[in-house]
Amino acid sequence: MNNAQKIDYIRRHLPKALVFIGMMGAGKTTQGRKIAEILGFEFFDSDIEIEADENRLVKDIFKQNGEAHFRHLEKTKIAEILNRGRSVISVGGGAVTSPETLSSILSNAICLWVDAPVEVLAARTAGTGTRPLLNGSNPEEALTERMVQRRHLYGQAHIRIDGSDSPDEVSAIAVGQIYDYLLKEKQ
Numbered sequence: 244m245n246n247a248q249k250i251d252y253i254r255r256h257l258p259k260a261l262v263f264i265g266m267m268g269a270g271k272t273t274q275g276r277k278i279a280e281i282l283g284f285e286f287f288d289s290d291i292e293i294e295a296d297e298n299r300l301v302k303d304i305f306k307q308n309g310e311a312h313f314r315h316l317e318k319t320k321i322a323e324i325l326n327r328g329r330s331v332i333s334v335g336g337g338a339v340t341s342p343e344t345l346s347s348i349l350s351n352a353i354c355l356w357v358d359a360p361v362e363v364l365a366a367r368t369a370g371t372g373t374r375p376l377l378n379g380s381n382p383e384e385a386l387t388e389r390m391v392q393r394r395h396l397y398g399q400a401h402i403r404i405d406g407s408d409s410p411d412e413v414s415a416i417a418v419g420q421i422y423d424y425l426l427k428e429k430q
């Protein structure tokens with residue numbers, strides 16, 4: 244089957260939403276947008292919606308109200324997005340640290356972990372200033388620490404995608420992996 248046929252198959256047979264999880268800088272939002280466009284589904288991003296609802300940036304929510312408050316907003320927002328049905332969703336890197344959110348994603352969606360080595364994550368997030376957890380003196384160390392804490396959570400995803408390459412290469416491989424997953428689930 245060629246790529247176009249695989250895309251058509253996914254469009255017709257995808258039973259639920261696709262949710263992208265993974266570390267900051269892995270490319271979840273980029274891939275989510277691309278895959279949504281390729282499949283012709285709506286795209287939602289939890290961080291973007293939280294910022295719009297709150298009328299302030301994620302980094303300001305962290306600064307003004309702390310991480311625990313952000314996690315509360317994030318959990319509520321993801322539950323709301325998952326209720327919208329078949330779509331493509333990308334969630335913030337720490338969303339999976341809520342056991343309730345992770346189990347809801349795993350049961351209501353097909354979950355894709357976009358994985359990449361810490362050096363790649365560090366290079367992609369360097370200098371952006373938008374991620375409150377990386378604004379300390381050693382972002383690479385902060386990424387390594389969170390990766391160690393979260394790897395077993397990300398590892399529960401139905402599909403693991405290597406996000407190290409260019410966005411076009413990653414999305415082409417992702418399409419193949421989603422197709423293979425749907426076929427395997429059918430058996």
Ligand code: S3P
Binds near residue numbers: 272
């Ligand atoms: C976070 C990741 C960020 C954002 C917040 C916290 C995390 O989203 O939700 O800064 O805990 O990993 P991205 O993964 O989209 O950068």
